[in-house]
Structures are given as C-alpha cells and as structure tokens.
Amino acid sequence: MTASAAREWLPAVGVFVIVLAIWEVGFLVLGVQSFLIPRPSVITEQLVSDWSTLARGLVFTGTEAVSGLVVGVALGTAAGFATARWASAREVLLPVAIGASTIPIIAFAPITLNWFGPESLLPRVTIVAVMCFFPVMVNTIRGLTNVDPGTLELLSSYAASDRQTLTKLRGPNALPYWFTALRIATTLSVIGAVVGEFFGGPLYALGIYITLQTGASRYPSAWAAIVLACVLGIVLYMVAVALERLTIPWYTARETAR
Amino acid sequence: MTSAGVPGGGAVEVPAVVEAVGVGKVFGAGSTAVTAIESVDLSIRQGEFISLIGPSGCGKSTLLRLIGDLTHPTSGTLAINGKPAARARSDRDYGMVFQAPVLMDWRTIAKNIELPLEIMGFPPDERRRRATELLKLVELEGFADRHPWQLSGGMQQRVAIARALSFDPKLLLMDEPFGALDEMTRERMNAELMSIWRRTGTTIVFVTHSIPEAVFLSTRVVVMSARPGRISQVIDIDLPAERSVETRESERYFRLVTRVREALRQFEPTDEGPEVTEAERVRAEGLA
Numbered sequence: 001m002t003a004s005a006a007r008e009w010l011p012a013v014g015v016f017v018i019v020l021a022i023w024e025v026g027f028l029v030l031g032v033q034s035f036l037i038p039r040p041s042v043i044t045e046q047l048v049s050d051w052s053t054l055a056r057g058l059v060f061t062g063t064e065a066v067s068g069l070v071v072g073v074a075l076g077t078a079a080g081f082a083t084a085r086w087a088s089a090r091e092v093l094l095p096v097a098i099g100a101s102t103i104p105i106i107a108f109a110p111i112t113l114n115w116f117g118p119e120s121l122l123p124r125v126t127i128v129a130v131m132c133f134f135p136v137m138v139n140t141i142r143g144l145t146n147v148d149p150g151t152l153e154l155l156s157s158y159a160a161s162d163r164q165t166l167t168k169l170r171g172p173n174a175l176p177y178w179f180t181a182l183r184i185a186t187t188l189s190v191i192g193a194v195v196g197e198f199f200g201g202p203l204y205a206l207g208i209y210i211t212l213q214t215g216a217s218r219y220p221s222a223w224a225a226i227v228l229a230c231v232l233g234i235v236l237y238m239v240a241v242a243l244e245r246l247t248i249p250w251y252t253a254r255e256t257a258r
Numbered sequence: 259m260t261s262a263g264v265p266g267g268g269a270v271e272v273p274a275v276v277e278a279v280g281v282g283k284v285f286g287a288g289s290t291a292v293t294a295i296e297s298v299d300l301s302i303r304q305g306e307f308i309s310l311i312g313p314s315g316c317g318k319s320t321l322l323r324l325i326g327d328l329t330h331p332t333s334g335t336l337a338i339n340g341k342p343a344a345r346a347r348s349d350r351d352y353g354m355v356f357q358a359p360v361l362m363d364w365r366t367i368a369k370n371i372e373l374p375l376e377i378m379g380f381p382p383d384e385r386r387r388r389a390t391e392l393l394k395l396v397e398l399e400g401f402a403d404r405h406p407w408q409l410s411g412g413m414q415q416r417v418a419i420a421r422a423l424s425f426d427p428k429l430l431l432m433d434e435p436f437g438a439l440d441e442m443t444r445e446r447m448n449a450e451l452m453s454i455w456r457r458t459g460t461t462i463v464f465v466t467h468s469i470p471e472a473v474f475l476s477t478r479v480v481v482m483s484a485r486p487g488r489i490s491q492v493i494d495i496d497l498p499a500e501r502s503v504e505t506r507e508s509e510r511y512f513r514l515v516t517r518v519r520e521a522l523r524q525f526e527p528t529d530e531g532p533e534v535t536e537a538e539r540v541r542a543e544g545l546a
Contacts, residue, residue, distance in 0.1 A: 150360040157354045
C-alpha cells in the first residue's frame with residue numbers, strides 16, 4: 001500500500017520540485033524582477049514573516065469556501081434529484097439554474113455585499129454556493145437519468161418499485177458523476193471566495209490581502225497569499241478525491257483495471 | 259409433467275405457462291406503423307424448453323418481450339400461468355436473461371445474484387445461502403467477491419443466468435443469451451444450461467439465431483418468418499432427454515438440424531423489404 005502510494009505520488013512530487021528549482025535558479029540567473037514573478041524562496045520568506053495575518057485570512061477565506069461549497073452542493077444535489085424525478089420540476093428549475101450559472105460573478109459580488117454587509121461571511125458564501133450549484137445539479141441529473149436501459153428492463157422484470165429503482169440503480173449510477181462535480185466544485189469554491197473578496201471584506205481575507213498588497217507594490221506578499229489560496233484549493237480537491245475513493249472504491253478499481 | 263391429474267379423477271385443467279392466441283404487435287401508427295408480429299398462436303406447457311428461431315426482423319425478440327410484459331400486444335390475448343402478463347410480472351413469475359449480462363459494476367458477483375432477492379424482500383441469510391448455491395451451480399464458486407469487469411464475457415453471462423434463477427421463477431425468458439460468445443464457449447454454455455434446466459425443471463423460452471443451439475437445447479423449436487413476423491412451423495425435437503457432446507454427433511440430431519434449416523429456408527424473404535432493426539424497434543416503441 002505505502003509502496004504503491006509512493007509510486008503514485010513520486011512523479012508529481014518530482015516534477016513539482018524540478019519546476020521549483022528551475023524557477024528559483026532560472027529567475028535568479030536571468031534577473032527577473034520580483035514585481036513580475038518573485039522567486040519561490042522570496043515567496044516562502046514572505047509566507048513566514050506574514051504568517052499571523054495570512055493564517056487568519058486562510059481560516060476566513062477557507063470558511064467561506066467550505067460553507068459555500070456545502071450549501072451549493074447540497075442545493076445542487078437536491079435540485080438534481082427533483083429534476084430527474086419530476087418533469088414539472090425540470091421545467092421550473094432548469095431555466096433558473098442556467099440563469100444562475102450565467103450570472104457574472106463580478107457584477108454579482110457587489111450586490112451580495114449590499115445584502116449582507118462587507119464584514120459578514122455571507123456575501124462570499126452566496127457567491128460560492130451559486131457557482132457550485134450548477135455543475136453539481138447537472139451532473140446529478142445526468143447520473144440519475146443516464147442509466148443502462150437493459151438494467152432498467154431487468155429491474156422492471158422484477159417489478160421493482162420506483163424507490164427501489166432509485167436506491168439500487170439510479171443512485172449508485174449517479175455517484176461517480178456526482179463526485180466529478182464535487183471535484184469541480186472544490187476548485188470553484190476557492191476561486192469564488194477569493195474573487196468575491198476583491199469587492200470588500202475584512203482586510204486580512206486572502207482576496208483583499210492580494211489586492212491591497214498588489215496596490216502597495218508588495219508583490220511577494222501578494223504572491224504568498226496567492227500560493228496559500230492555491231494550497232487551499234488543492235487540499236479541498238484532495239479531500240474530495242479521498243471521499244470518492246472511500247465511497248465508491250469499485251469505480252477507482254474499475255478505472256485502473258481498464 | 260405436461261398435465262396434472264388430480265387424485266380422485268376430478269381432473270383440473272392446469273393452465274399452460276404461456277397461452278398466446280392471435281397475438282399481434284404493431285409499432286407506431288398510421289403511415290409509419292411497423293407490424294412486428296401478426297396472429298401468433300402458441301401454447302407452452304410446464305417444463306418445456308422452447309426455442310424461437312428465425313431471420314432478423316421476424317419478431318422473435320418482440321414475442322419474448324410480449325411474454326415478459328416488457329411491451330404490450332396490440333391485438334390478441336396472452337395469458338401467463340392463466341393470468342395477464344402484467345400480473346405475472348408483478349407476481350415475479352419471470353426470470354430474464356438478455357444478450358448483454360447487464361450486471362451492476364458497483365456490486366460484487368454474489369451481490370449481483372442477490373439483487374432480485376433484495377428487491378423481493380428475502381432475508382439476508384437466505385439471500386447469501388441462495389447466492390452461494392447458485393455460484394456453485396454455474397461453477398463460479400471462487401468469484402463471489404469479484405466485480406463484473408474482472409470476469410470474462412462467458413462468466414458474466416453465467417452470473418446473469420444465476421441471477422435469473424435466484425428467485426425460482428416459473429418461467430425463464432432468454433433473449434440470445436449466448437449471442438456474443440465464441441463458438442466454443444457457446445457450446446459449453448449450452449451444455450451447462452441444459453443441465454441447469456434438467457435439474458431445476460424451469461420452463462424456458464429461448465431466442466436464438468443458431469440452429470444447432472436451438473436443436474440441441476429444445477423440446478420444441480418454433481420457426482418464425484419475417485415481414486410480418488409469424489410462426490411458420492413448430493418442430494418437435496425428439497432427441498433423448500439426456501444430451502451430451504455425442505448428441506451433437508448423432509444422426510438424429512443432424513436430421514433435425516436439417517429440418518429446421520429447411521423450414522427457415524422455405525420462408526426466406528424473396529423481396530428485400532425494410533427490416534425492423536433494433537434501433538427502429540426502440541424508436542417505434544418510444545413513439546407508441
């Protein structure tokens with residue numbers, strides 16, 4: 001297990017280290033100015049010295065992202081179930097969902113600030129929830145409806161109830177689709193939270209911190225916050241992958257077997 | 259086996275397992291209507307093994323699906339165990355095996371066999387007992403905890419058969435179950451099915467393209483002709499009940515294979531009319 005896990009991760013880690021080394025040495029030799037892109041060592045230094053502020057920002061922005069993610073995924077899943085189950089719900093919900101997904105976040109963010117006030121988490125939670133809702137809903141619908149017709153006939157030959165068809169076939173069939181949506185939603189959640197903060201929020205929030213430091217020409221500080229936002233996104237994504245492997249191990253096994 | 263006399267002389271008429279009278283099926287309506295089968299009369303008794311054979315588009319699969327209540331006749335009457343097909347389906351009289359094994363990838367092999375039992379509310383230990391027994395019957399004892407994609411096509415089809423047998427259905431409907439298998443595997447599966455049928459005594463209706471398969475397995479072979487699909491001939495297979503590799507080499511077997519072949523040739527289409535393909539059938543059914 002540990003040996004195979006190492007074999008799985010080693011290439012990615014190796015590439016990461018090599019890229020960092022080239023970045024560091026190359027930029028030093030070429031003399032690339034730090035306002036363009038600072039070297040990794042400079043960013044790391046800044047991360048350490050700004051840590052107390054950055055840590056608060058990470059907790060704040062992380063809370064927004066995770067809360068919005070949970071709300072958006074829950075609503076998207078519920079809407080997906082309703083839509084797949086009742087044709088009337090499809091007619092009502094789908095246009096609303098498509099409309100919500102096309103809202104420009106940049107226009108929407110200032111409005112949510114007016115709703116809840118800049119210091120509150122809610123403006124960003126709302127934005128993140130709206131962003132995560134659509135991919136989750138669409139994938140849930142697809143997973144519930146894109147079932148093998150032969151298997152449906154088989155269940156009908158057993159005189160299975162609608163409820164049994166849902167729990168024995170449609171539900172399990174939807175899980176891989178749902179987890180794909182969850183992965184997408186995790187990365188969207190961090191983007192939504194950070195971009196939402198550009199329009200207001202406490203000064204230590206990662207999005208605000210990035211804009212303030214850039215405005216003051218303190219680029220390494222801005223980059224430290226950017227790196228932290230990336231790390232947050234990657235961690236959330238990996239949590240989603242781990243949940244997927246725990247919940248549908250057969251899927252991972254089948255994909256590797258192919 | 260074919261009729262049950264009740265002690266005391268007061269004979270009670272045992273209804274045939276399948277009783278079709280003048281059954282017809284038209285897909286679609288108006289100018290796009292396609293007649294899949296027309297005026298089919300067929301009576302199948304308890305314990306029989308009936309093969310439906312005929313050219314593509316002769317409606318043999320449609321007839322099987324009508325019997326199984328997966329589609330409904332547009333004319334005639336159809337009774338299963340003396341009741342309407344829909345009642346028979348809700349009474350869980352049918353075990354079905356399709357050309358594709360349609361196993362659930364998220365379930366292990368044992369759990370796939372238990373699926374109908376779960377739906378029908380069998381207690382867990384009874385489900386496990388039956389799954390174990392059936393895995394032995396289809397010679398897949400070591401594969402209980404594997405997943406479908408880890409098995410070959412022939413093994414997957416054996417799982418599908420075990421699943422269909424799990425709840426002791428009164429009638430087993432098989433739609434070209436070995437159609438996707440190579441000749442060697444198919445012959446081995448034929449022999450296995452034969453022994454399963456002999457041990458369980460289940461009535462089987464079997465759709466096939468293969469003349470040797472139909473003759474080897476059946477008590478009667480129903481030959482169908484196309485456009486519109488009709489029963490053209492019913493051939494009794496008077497081979498010994500015990501059939502083996504030697505059966506396939508016997509003269510009587512060859513004679514029967516020739517008879518079925520000639521029956522099929524007699525009704526070979528002379529004009530190249532449109533054939534009802536699977537896709538057309540599905541489309542027509544969607545419109546209906």
